[in-house]
Amino acid sequence: MRAEIITIGDELLIGQVLDTNSTHISSMLDEIGVKTVRRQSIGDNCDEIKTALNLAKKNSSIIIITGGLGPTADDKTRDCLCEYFHDELVLNKDVLADIEHMLGLRSMTMTPRNADQAMVPSKSIAIRNTKGTAPGMYFSDETHVIVSLPGVPYEMEAMMKKFVLPELAKSYPVKSHLHRVVTTIGVSESGLADTLKDWENSLPDDVSLAYLPGAGMVKLRLSCYRADSQTEALMNKLVESLDPLIGKSVFTVNGETMEQVIARMLLSTHQNVAVAESCTGGSIAQLLTSVPGSSQWFRGGVVAYAENIKVAVLGVDENIIKTHGVVSEEVAISMASCAMNKFKSDWAISATGVAGPGGDSQKNPVGTVWAGIAGPGISYARKFNFFHNRARNISLATLFVVNELRKSMLKIK
């Protein structure tokens, strides 16, 4: 079963808005065994919409469109689809009631602009929108399903999950398949590929391997589009066979993020953590608290950005800073142990470094970061050199400092 995604919006083509919808829809389709074969992004222009639809129809039986359904004049998708299907707009009373309800929640009154959104092509099923005012449209015939959804990501997501995916599952027999993702940290793509060369060559023919490099991490994705009872056991065996080869670099074999791994580990040991951040500026705390329920294991943190804050708020000894400089092993260790004391936590992690673009007074190069760790009987710091721009140095520092906590908890050197 093949699908094509078309995202519509001038803002996508001038690069002002990141297209997260294509990625999200691909991933939702993949979960029900539908393979996305192409994604197109085009402008708010009826001719281009029709061309894209004709192209997509040649390759795929499922076409998901997002965008261009807003209430303003630059949105053309609904009227264009109406034309494409030689259809006419009719009032949908359920949708009108939805819009009234939605506006009521926000203490707003119905305007003609809002009411017009309840006009839906007669040949389509209107997809109700519980998060916004624009309904979606579901057109289907013997050969194709064509779905149009709003471009607002959380509206699109809700409508995919509530209506489109269940509806597709009804119309099409879903072919089973399996992906497994093994995530490594701190090794390069080509280093991994060299280590895994023989292993890769010995993979069964219907299993494919892809290397997905990301910031500081490389994911290995094993895919098997096959629907028999042995598939899962085979994939488990393949994942296990990686352990002796690259086990030390792997931090999850089930698609967890680094912060989810930390959450799971701390929950299972009934421990908690605090953070003391300088160059990462709150990014470590933000990453850890992005996990729902993190209040069970995250105590809090200090962002000691100005130098004297490290002394005044965190309690680092002024002489340590004077002697060793603010970006140093000693200060990283002291920040972590001060955080552990202040927050009465089981573990504490710290980061002090030079995110850039400016350097520091001790002439450490941009990208130098010391990670400090304090825990039960543990106190040390490790130096990293990232050599990137500010945003990337901060996100890499965040990831590697948190990884250092993971390694300490597992007693991995």
Add this chain to the structure above:
Amino acid sequence: MRAEIITIGDELLIGQVLDTNSTHISSMLDEIGVKTVRRQSIGDNCDEIKTALNLAKKNSSIIIITGGLGPTADDKTRDCLCEYFHDELVLNKDVLADIEHMLGLRSMTMTPRNADQAMVPSKSIAIRNTKGTAPGMYFSDETHVIVSLPGVPYEMEAMMKKFVLPELAKSYPVKSHLHRVVTTIGVSESGLADTLKDWENSLPDDVSLAYLPGAGMVKLRLSCYRADSQTEALMNKLVESLDPLIGKSVFTVNGETMEQVIARMLLSTHQNVAVAESCTGGSIAQLLTSVPGSSQWFRGGVVAYAENIKVAVLGVDENIIKTHGVVSEEVAISMASCAMNKFKSDWAISATGVAGPGGDSQKNPVGTVWAGIAGPGISYARKFNFFHNRARNISLATLFVVNELRKSMLKIK
């Protein structure tokens, strides 16, 4: 001048990796007056690459491809392009030297896999890569320029800026154009559209308006593809004419982010800020410190996640929490004033609320957030209700708390 972007990678089509390259390239091309008319994402498959190229060549004279240049077997782009152009691979010694240098920096030695990356199609100009090992390729004839770049975003970016954009500017006369972006906060797209109806109808024919809704913000983008001396003055006049209509909701007319606005304001008044965060978990500090040079105006912050940390680390009076509950006006005000004292800052902002998915003991609905502000003669809190999921509640709270600081500094109610 029309361009098409093709991003290649199976990982894009199963939704595991967000395609930021398309957006970034569109935006870079837009800056030199090249209009992106379509973007395609396809898998690592030579037939699909050829189909995409043939399609793109019909519409556009510039085609930028990213992805599929890695050293591993799943990467097919170079060999496919070689086939497409009936070309052969030849060793490029400069590229080989680049790779050696790059590996040296990382204390790695050359493997056959690395060396193979120095083989480049003879008909292309090799684009040197200063951030990684895979070179790019630049093919050009009388009608088309076809460029292939690595998928790693910062490698692609450096090669676009250093080689591709200057090269395109040489080959093609760049047509001038102008975009202006006016960013509003706290008003809905349809509300704005209603307010601006007459204004929009009176726009000159060659100026187009688009509404770009985002999280908590709506951007208005005015575009004028015209190259005469009056264009800039016209656009300035149009932007100014918005002020009496929606001035209170506009926080920038020159594309700044909220954090850049705050940075500019604090720098110009020689003031600084500290933060005390609960439900936002470090996200406010992270947003503010994402601005280069933020150490000049950001003192630091406390992430007081566990309830007793608000008392023990931040210094909030325990009785205020007991009497009013942790998610309350009083606690938000106290958190801000404690942060101002502790960090000796001119301003302090705080957030306490329920990010979700779980509720709080006082039965505040998920999405309830109190923003506290303390500053010169100022101390108050404002309540927000976001009613979204955890990630969105946190990011909206972050934005609106920081906006409250902006409003306080400007004395806007």
